[in-house]
Amino acid sequence: MKSLLSRKNFPFVRCCARWSRDARGQGLIEWTVALPLFLLLCAGIAFYAWTWWNQVTAAAAIHDGVYVAAIRRGDMGAGYGRIREMLNASVGKFSNQYSVRLTRQSGMRSVSGELSNPNSVKLPFLGRMLFNIRASSFQRAERFYGGPPQGWW
Secondary structure, eight states: OTTTTSTTTOHHHHHHHHHHHOOTTHHHHHHHHHHHHHHHHHHHHHHHHHHHHHHHHHHHHHHHHHHHHHHTTSOHHHHHHHHHHHHHHHHGGGGGGOEEEEEEETTTTEEEEEEEETTOOEETTTEEOSOOEEEEEEEEOOSOOSSSOTTOO
């Protein structure tokens, strides 16, 4: 029985036996399998880093813009200018997609602001992602004296 199943009688078995002992090409197969996984991992890290950078930039820009508007007695133009300056410096032309809203609350002697970008990222083959960039800030007006805010007492 052993002689019927020998390598001499079946050329396919002989060929498979030769391939199982030969290690040539193994590195190419491993590289072909590992490369797409590695590239996917790198793309995920880059996507997360870009989203994180935009969020940090938005938070810093709205904070500085609201602060500038508050120390200049509610000058909204100065606040908007500072926000646009910071966004342009950090994310370039991508900053045009941000919507900014500053509000002066004279009764409370404060300035608040909101910044958002609902169209933050569009990935090839996946479309728009659900990561929205949003930030807000509130700042009391500085360098004032005049008693308590209106309507508090």
